[in-house]
Amino acid sequence: MSIETEIKNRLHKNLNLIHFEIKDFTGRHLNHKQNEGGFHLEALIVSDAFEGLSLINRHKMVYDAVGNLMNNEIHALSMKTLSSNEWKGE
Secondary structure (H helix, E strand, O other), rough: OOOOHHHHHHHHHHHOOOOOEEEEOOHHHOOOHHHHOEEEEEEEEEEEOOOOOOHHHHHHHHHHHHHHOOOEEEEEEEEEOOHHHHHHHO
């Protein structure tokens, strides 16, 4: 299973995703020797579970859902977390 699919499955299970996009920028970091062995990802995550929560609490929810992938497979995860109302307003 790809890392993107694994992340999506975990987020959907824990956050009831409305929309999810992920981009892999790992190729931009291949010459960073200190950062070997991990994905560099950017995600747009839309869930009504984020409604009324601060950015920090939203990110904590994502990290909790992604779990051990952050300690192993993922080196960096940049994310934009929106409720469905915020996403519709963009």
